[in-house]
Amino acid sequence: MSVNLLDFDAEGLTAWFAQQGDKPFRARQVLRWIHQRGEGDFNAMTDIAKSLREKLLTTATVSPAPTISDKLSEDGTRKFLFDVGNRNAVETVFIPEDDRGTLCVSSQAGCALECAFCSTGRQGFNRNLTTAEIIGQLWQANRALGFAPGDERIISNVVLMGMGEPLANFDNLVPALRLMLDDNAYGLSRRRVTVSTSGIVPAMDRLAETCPVALAVSLHAATDGLRDKLVPINRKYPLAELMAACRRYLVHAPRDFVTFEYVMLDGVNDSDADARALLHLVRDVPCKFNLIPFNPFPASGFHRSPAERVRRFASLLIEGGIVTTTRKTRGDDIDAACGQLAGKVQDRSRRISRGAGFAAASAAISARVELLS
Numbered sequence: 001m002s003v004n005l006l007d008f009d010a011e012g013l014t015a016w017f018a019q020q021g022d023k024p025f026r027a028r029q030v031l032r033w034i035h036q037r038g039e040g041d042f043n044a045m046t047d048i049a050k051s052l053r054e055k056l057l058t059t060a061t062v063s064p065a066p067t068i069s070d071k072l073s074e075d076g077t078r079k080f081l082f083d084v085g086n087r088n089a090v091e092t093v094f095i096p097e098d099d100r101g102t103l104c105v106s107s108q109a110g111c112a113l114e115c116a117f118c119s120t121g122r123q124g125f126n127r128n129l130t131t132a133e134i135i136g137q138l139w140q141a142n143r144a145l146g147f148a149p150g151d152e153r154i155i156s157n158v159v160l161m162g163m164g165e166p167l168a169n170f171d172n173l174v175p176a177l178r179l180m181l182d183d184n185a186y187g188l189s190r191r192r193v194t195v196s197t198s199g200i201v202p203a204m205d206r207l208a209e210t211c212p213v214a215l216a217v218s219l220h221a222a223t224d225g226l227r228d229k230l231v232p233i234n235r236k237y238p239l240a241e242l243m244a245a246c247r248r249y250l251v252h253a254p255r256d257f258v259t260f261e262y263v264m265l266d267g268v269n270d271s272d273a274d275a276r277a278l279l280h281l282v283r284d285v286p287c288k289f290n291l292i293p294f295n296p297f298p299a300s301g302f303h304r305s306p307a308e309r310v311r312r313f314a315s316l317l318i319e320g321g322i323v324t325t326t327r328k329t330r331g332d333d334i335d336a337a338c339g340q341l342a343g344k345v346q347d348r349s350r351r352i353s354r355g356a357g358f359a360a361a362s363a364a365i366s367a368r369v370e371l372l373s
Contacts, residue, residue: 002061005034006132006139009175010182020059026052028184034062035135035185038143064136065090070144080141084109084133088126090163092137094145094155101145102157105137107173108164113198115218116230117263119297120163128169134176138186158188161196161216167203177211190214190254196261201237201245212252216259216290217242221269222277230269239281246285256286257323263292264305264313275316288323289314 008016014027026048033045040062042053065082068089072078078094090106110125111118138158145154158180160166166173173195179185180193196216197204204215221227227234234242246258260282264270278289291314294304305313310326317324 002059004063004130004132005030005060006062006064006136007130007175009131009178010184011178012175020055022052030056031182031184035139035179035182036187037149038139038147040064063132064140065133067140067144078141078145080137080144082133082137082140084129086126090129090133090137092141092162094141100156101154102159103138103141103155104159104162105134106162106164107134107160107166107169111164112168113165113231113233115198115220115232117220117265117294117300117302119300122297122299128172129164131172131175134169134172135179138180156188157192157194159194159196159216161194165198165200166195167197167200167207170203170206174207174211177213181211181213194259198231198233199237199242199245200233201241204245204249208249208252212249212254214255214259215246215249215253216261217246219260219262219278220265222274222281226269230265243281243285246287250286258285258287260287260289261292262289263294264310265294266303266305266309268302270305270309270313272312272316275313275320278317279320279322282322288325289317291324291326293327 003016005013005016010027010031013031014024017024017027017030029048030045033039033048039045042048042056042060042062045053065084068081068083070078070080076096080092080094081089082092083089088109090109092106093104095102095104107129108125109127109129110123111120112125114121138155142155147154160173177193177195180188181190190213192214194214194216195207196218198218207213207215218231219227220230221234222239224234224238227239237245250256250258262269262278291310293310294302296302296304314324314326
């Protein structure tokens, strides 16, 4: 059976080549061809010995998830739908800006965390994506966007904020992160790769020790009582533990702050009192806030906070000394805005059957695209 070389970071690829009786430098050569040049055809890897190319044709493949659709928004946002098998599909979004291009990548087919405002959780959970399926989103997007070796980067930032909880897929996530950072692959700086988590504290500590990149935390509430309802993982890792984990992470992080993501829900978490409670909560955590306008989906039960309420909320945080931005909606004409992505999940958690009202939400996922400066 052929091995998919997209599943290997540099260390893994070197070990695989050693098992085949080949020298370590062959792994570096192939890594550069696959990731720097976006080449999937071994015959095209012309500086590799012909005998090795012929062997790779029988023992290995470069096989990203197939593209189902590729849609372009009027504002330049581009949305890819990838087939990850067994009637599951995940989406990836490219967001161009004047000074950067950000790719939002998925890590799971579905999500098991059941955040109340997130439509991914409403779909249920099927499985973790493989390393090949995670890094393959970047590989496919680079090719689709026309990147060529020697060109200026089209994708300058990667955010793990698409479908799923990245830190619940730790073992497959880390090799993908290492490829993003590897100078023989994509060569992104740690500051330009961001992992977003709902707050799995032990995995945050592991990431800090293993592969520290920029960190974003889906916060969404200033008290345990409210966060228990909005982000149920809080019942296991409450806010005091989460804030302590953020402080520990910053010892290793490439940035000197954590980004807290905060979806603005009308009448739920958007009062002046909520803003003041947030200031108290994060008083010992260097951070910035990104306020996210809620994009409704069927049967969500929530509404977007009015623009004036969002401005008032932001002003209170800013007056309290916290850098605060409000995300602008991108790609909503192709359902690529935050909370609108249309993945497809065959639920294995039986969550849909437990909640009949959730069935109508199965066409959307939450891709929390944090455009970090």
